[in-house]
Amino acid sequence: MDKLFIDGISFESRLIMGTSLFPNIDILNKSLEKSGSEIITMAVRRLNVSGDNDFIKQVKKKFRFLPNTAGCFTKKEAILTAELARELLQTNWIKLELISDEEMLLPDPIELFETCKELIKKGFKVFAYCSDDPILCKRLEDEGCVSVMPLVSPIGSGLGIRNEHNLELIRKMCSGLIFVDAGIGQPSDASKIMELGFDGVLLNSSVARSLDPPTMAEAMKLAVASGRLGFKSGLIEKSKLALNSTTFKGKISNF
Amino acid sequence: MLKKSISFFHPRDLIYNFFVYSKTMNTEKNFLINGLNYKYRLTNFQLSCLIEKFIEKKGIDSSNIAVALNETLVKKSEWNKTKISENDRIEIVVPFAGG
Numbered sequence: 001m002d003k004l005f006i007d008g009i010s011f012e013s014r015l016i017m018g019t020s021l022f023p024n025i026d027i028l029n030k031s032l033e034k035s036g037s038e039i040i041t042m043a044v045r046r047l048n049v050s051g052d053n054d055f056i057k058q059v060k061k062k063f064r065f066l067p068n069t070a071g072c073f074t075k076k077e078a079i080l081t082a083e084l085a086r087e088l089l090q091t092n093w094i095k096l097e098l099i100s101d102e103e104m105l106l107p108d109p110i111e112l113f114e115t116c117k118e119l120i121k122k123g124f125k126v127f128a129y130c131s132d133d134p135i136l137c138k139r140l141e142d143e144g145c146v147s148v149m150p151l152v153s154p155i156g157s158g159l160g161i162r163n164e165h166n167l168e169l170i171r172k173m174c175s176g177l178i179f180v181d182a183g184i185g186q187p188s189d190a191s192k193i194m195e196l197g198f199d200g201v202l203l204n205s206s207v208a209r210s211l212d213p214p215t216m217a218e219a220m221k222l223a224v225a226s227g228r229l230g231f232k233s234g235l236i237e238k239s240k241l242a243l244n245s246t247t248f249k250g251k252i253s254n255f
Numbered sequence: 256m257l258k259k260s261i262s263f264f265h266p267r268d269l270i271y272n273f274f275v276y277s278k279t280m281n282t283e284k285n286f287l288i289n290g291l292n293y294k295y296r297l298t299n300f301q302l303s304c305l306i307e308k309f310i311e312k313k314g315i316d317s318s319n320i321a322v323a324l325n326e327t328l329v330k331k332s333e334w335n336k337t338k339i340s341e342n343d344r345i346e347i348v349v350p351f352a353g354g
Contacts, residue, residue: 044353047320080328084323
């Protein structure tokens with residue numbers, strides 16, 4: 001599979017894994033291993049005075065971290081969270097999540113756009129989690145985001161691709177990196193996204209909440225690789241009529 | 256009039272100043288840390304001292320935390336140069352599982 005370049009760094013894997021919701025740390029580690037991912041997402045949360053604060057040390061393999069601003073509703077909250085993440089994880093990468101409501105967890109496009117501008121000015125490399133609106137994706141890309149990350153359906157819903165046409169438009173309009181970052185339910189969703197020419201997939205719930213997360217992680221790895229290889233080898237044009245693969249020439253006769 | 260002016264080195268004022276100083280230093284101050292009220296008796300009003308107090312006995316490594324004071328990030332290198340006041344709002348965060 002061709003290498004992926006983000007911020008001048010090359011990666012073999014096009015699958016970014018979330019680290020939340022796994023039944024335990026062993027299953028998380030096994031799943032990350034099986035996924036072949038090189039980048040994992042992480043959140044920033046208040047220190048737990050009576051609990052475990054060593055999450056990062058429990059992740060066995062070395063990964064590149066993509067911290068997120070999950071749960072932020074305002075520009076102010078998101079910027080401070082990004083700054084704390086940068087201080088904590090020593091990376092200027094930030095997956096900017098700025099949501100507008102608690103029920104659907106949909107991104108707030110207006111607040112998101114303004115916050116992106118501010119974070120870029122502050123030297124962050126922004127991965128913008130956004131809705132699957134081609135114009136918004138294009139505007140975010142033009143503003144200087146490292147990657148736009150449209151959802152295909154609400155976070156954790158597992159509903160998969162709801163608007164394939166929009167995804168096609170996004171790919172057509174944006175020349176930079178595009179990852180899909182929410183709503184994937186099954187490996188075929190990941191594969192489909194990659195076949196559409198997207199640069200990668202970020203997922204969490206579909207693996208963590210499955211019955212066998214390490215095996216599902218492997219399935220996602222294969223699906224992403226399969227979709228990418230399919231895209232790179234040039235999918236055939238669709239036809240409304242059948243086109244025979246076996247020639248009629250030389251057929252014994254028409255009885 | 257002249258007698259009323261404050262002279263730091265006058266024995267009477269020295270005693271008074273010491274009394275005020277020690278009273279201030281020995282009073283518990285309230286800080287809002289991670290959304291909860293904590294009272295600490297500090298001898299030094301540097302952010303680094305408060306953090307040390309907060310994480311001591313909790314087995315937390317200060318290299319794994321980041322801190323904001325009144326909604327502004329304070330870099331680790333600035334903790335011992337940053338003054339704190341009563342009722343300051345402090346956020347102490349760690350990396351956590353996230354998607």
